[in-house]
Each structure stands twice: as C-alpha cells, then as structure tokens.
Amino acid sequence: MQFAVKLTARQQQILDLIQSAIARTGAPPTRAEIANELGFKSANAAEEHLQALARKGVIELVSGTSRGIRLKGDALRSLNETRHREGGQFSLSLPGMSQLALPLIGRVAAGSPILAQEHVDQTYYVENTLFQRQPDYLLKVRGMSMRDAGIMDGDLLAVQATKEARNGQIVVARLGDEVTVKRLKRNKLVIELHAENPDYPTIVVQPGEPFEIEGLAVGLIRNTMLM
Amino acid sequence: MQFAVKLTARQQQILDLIQSAIARTGAPPTRAEIANELGFKSANAAEEHLQALARKGVIELVSGTSRGIRLKGDALRSLNETRHREGGQFSLSLPGMSQLALPLIGRVAAGSPILAQEHVDQTYYVENTLFQRQPDYLLKVRGMSMRDAGIMDGDLLAVQATKEARNGQIVVARLGDEVTVKRLKRNKLVIELHAENPDYPTIVVQPGEPFEIEGLAVGLIRNTMLM
DNA sequence: TTAAAAACTGGTTAAAAATACAGGTACTGG
DNA sequence: CCAGTACCTGTATTTTTAACCAGTTTTTAA
Secondary structure: OOOOOOOOOOHHHHHHHHHHHHHHOOOOOOOOHHHHOOOOOOOOHHHHHHHHHHHHOOOEEEOOOOOOOEEEEEHHHHHHHHHHHHHHOOOOOOOOOOOEEEEEEEOOOOOOOOOOOEEEEEEEEOOOOOOOOOOOOOEEEEOOOOOOHHOOOOEEEEEEOOOOOOOOOOEEEEEOOOOEEEEEEEEEEEEEOOOOOOOOOEEEOOOOOOOOOEEEEEEEEEOOOOO | OOOOOOHHHHHHHHHHHHHHHHHHOOOOHHHHHHHHHHHOOOOHHHHHHHHHHHHOOEEEEEOOOOOEEEEEEHHHHHHHHHHHHHHHHOOOOOOOOOOOEEEEOOOOOOOOOOOOOHHHHEEEEEEEEOOOOOOOOEEEEEOOOOHHHHOOOOOOEEEEEEOOOOOOOOOEEEOOOOOEEEEEEEEOOOOEEEOOOOOOEEEOOOOOOOOOEEOOOOOOOOOOOOO
C-alpha cells in the first residue's frame, strides 16, 4: 500500500490544472500559464506550488526544460482515466485531440434550454482549431435578419455557450421564450440587439425585461450552397 | 483510413520521433531536441520538417509556444494505439468518423495551379458528411464581390475541384492568370460571371478567351467572427 | 534537363519560459 | 505567542525556444 499523499486544496487545484492542460493541449503548462489560469499575478506563485507538488512526489520537475512537468504515479494514472471518461458524448477532449463534437441545434422550442437533448438533430465532428474560440454547438439560423453580416437562412452558427460578450459581437440571446441571433450593443444600462438588415428592427431591451445572453457566435458553416 | 497523407521517409521519421517523445516524456519535443536526436547540426532543419508536416495536416504548430506541436488525425490515433499497447488500461475508441483532409489555400499566385504546394497554409480535418458534396480544398476568399451571397472577405470557401457546374452555381474560375469566385451564368456560347455585389461588374467571357472552371463551391466556413 | 521541392548548414533575433531573490499576509500546530 | 508553512506579489536574470534569413546540396518530378 502506498502513502496517501495529502495535498492542500490549492495544490490539488494546480494538479488538476496540469492534467487538464495535458488533456487539452497535449503538453504540460508553463508557470505563466498556470498563474494566468488561476489568476495569480506572479508566475512565482505557480513555481512554488510546483515545487511543493514535486516534494510530495506527485509530479517531477525537469530542470532547464520548458513545460518540464511530469506526472508521477497516481496523478498519471488518473489522467488516463480522465481521458477515458471524457471520451463521452459531447465535448470530446483528448490529449492533443483536435476533434470537437458539435451538436447541431435545429429549432429551439419556446422556453426550453438550447442544449436540450430534443433539439439535437445530429452531431458533426470538426477540428477545434478551426475557429478562434472553441464552440459548444451549432445553431441553425432561421431568417435573414443578419443578412448583411453574411449570416444567411439555413447557415450553421458555431456558438460558444457563454454569458460574456463584448460590445459589437454577435450573440445568441434569449428574450423571454424567444431565442435570437443579433449584434450586441450596450450603452450603460440599455442593451440593444441590432439586426444586420434594414428590414428588421433593432430590439431595445429595457432594464428589468427578461433577457439573457446564451452564447457568442464564434464561427459559421454553410452547407447549403448548391442549387 | 480514407486519406493517406503521403510523407517522405524523413518526414515520417520526424513524426515517429515526435510520437515517441510524447510517449516518453509527456510533452512534444523542441526543434533543438529533434535536431539533436537525428543528428542535424541546425535546428532549422527540424523547423522546416515540422512546417512540412503541418502543411500536410499531420501535425499542428501552435505559434509562439514552446513545444507547441499537436498531433492530428491519424498521427494522434496511432499514438493512442501505442499507448494502449504499452500502457495497458487506456483505450480510445472514436465514433466511426470519416474525416476529410482539406488543405487551406491562401493566396493563389498568378499563373500557378491552385493546389500547388506553396499555397497550402495548413490542413483542416472535417467530417465528410458536413457538406452535401465532398470538397477538395478550402479557398480563402479575398474581397467583397460575393457579399450579397453571404460570402465575405476572409471566409473559407469549400471547393470541389471539378469542371462541371450548372447554371447559377458559384464557381471558382480562372481567367488567364486570375482566379476568382463568381456565380456562373451560361447563355448558349456566352459565359457570364456575376458578382453578388452591385459595386462589382459582371464579367463576360467571350468564346476563345482563356477561361476555365476550377471548382464548384459546395460550402463555406467562417472562422473570423470575433472582434 | 531543368525547375522545383526536399533536406540540410549556419547564423540571428525576439519572445517565451524557468528560476532565483526579496519581500508580504494569513493560517496552523505546538 | 511564535515559528513554520502555505500562499502570494513584484522584479530580475538567464536560458530555452521559436522563427526567420541566406545559403548549399541532393532528390524528385514534370
């Protein structure tokens, strides 16, 4: 029987981060990357955590090499389990794996969450580096309200499920029961959703009205070009 | 596997080395390490091999990151098989996907064939059922001449390399040295190439003029939507 | 047979990354 | 209460690394 090495909560967090970085990118993180992900202002904080983990025998530090972090024993084993487990249905994140499973969302029923199972028509596999930010699903666009932004009826909008969006970005928004794709403009408290087609009105959301950003448009796929 | 990407013996050797480095150390090698292991006196030799592998879509190079080499497609799969054989417990089974290797063509130099090696920036893998007809390459669109068809500057047009196109379809055409994307209209002997933007003129090809259909637009990918 | 591509040498430069040092705060076991 | 440890900022320095440029030789394919 081995020693159950006791890690502090923070150290466990660091270890998890290393494992997830390897699973995601195929290589261990740098000190700066760790610091960045956990919000440290100094890479030295990461360095000290790594040394603590090394002292406890969970990892090994290869001196003088970039990304020279090696998982040892249990930590390595649990990485492989993670790999196995995450190979499930939706986001398939394997070591350096460049494939992304994107469920195609057809019509969103009023009131129900976008990623509800019943909305999924099928799943496409694309490379995760295809888009600048990693999308979570494809949304089939209805109507021509974003025509002048080059988003046409039937296009598949690659959407990252996030509530964070900057001014001027194209978002998937929910207004009460309705889900819509528009360009976001924010002025202090007033939120405007602009169509990119003069035939469609701009929606002004007053404070207090039911409104939520469901996702950010990160890309687009058109598979209906033939006539 | 559908697409057997053809590697030179040396390139295969480099790829093997990358795989073995990952299996051994847990991280991809640096240029210097590759050069060292293979006896190159300059790291640049390794760099060039890596770029060749990236162009062929076997790996992906993450710019500005140390050890930023990611295996793609088959290369990754065979690494995992290795892991499986060596490590025991870890097995990887992906949903039976047929992947398509699509070279991304950036700028086409005047007079040279589209699929010339020097035009290939990188290779993306997508599912072959994503588009209705199977594309052969992605062409990066320049300019706004097809704006009203929803094809914007910077978009990646999925093109099937064929000379067969029906009236009204969007084609990649070559007029002498120039390669252009337009909508095809044929009237008896006169061929017209219509821009989808009133600011751009329609090109009328007289019989005898140098003209060729290089391919048919079967789909579109936009990966630059964020601001 | 000739031009292009592959496969290198050799060097440079800027950025990325490791790592050390000098602090500071908060908690924890004795 | 006090030392030790965990946890962090901030700065600095050196090494590692990516990435570019200018060449040369060999191989390959029109």
